[in-house]
Amino acid sequence: MQDDAQVFVISVAAELAGMHPQTLRQYDRLGLVSPSRARGRGRRYSLRDIATLREVQRLSQEEGINLAGIKRILRLEQEVERLEAQVEVLRALAEPGHRVFTAGPGGEVVAVPRGHRGRRVERSTAGALVLWRPSGRS
DSSP: OOTTOOOBOHHHHHHHHTSOHHHHHHHHHHTSSOOEEOTTSOEEBOHHHHHHHHHHHHHHHTSOOOHHHHHHHHHHHHHHHHHHHHHHHHHHHOSTTOOEEEEOTTSOEEEEOTTOOOOOOOTTTSOOOOOBOOTTOO
């Protein structure tokens, strides 16, 4: 079974996480763990959701962190994962001949082949364009 498969109803997820179902409902309201919804609007939890519930419980009980702090920690961990994925994409693009990067129209990172420039954008209609070149490389 995949970690993201939304298969567990709230009673099963609560038992697997070692919590009361009402605690899971509260965490959903607070945005700590947001399960998917079935047609009848019932919550469906994944293995990843259950792991997050266990981590919330650990941070609260063992580390003494309040729920607002836990929410911030979880968001920062998600941001780190997103940035790590972006770094991997950039590493894949940084092969010989693709050492210059620019920002695309949607803010995404785009590799520009060596000797080429990114598309010019009028200053009056766009923000600053930043090129990045790794230091020590030409």
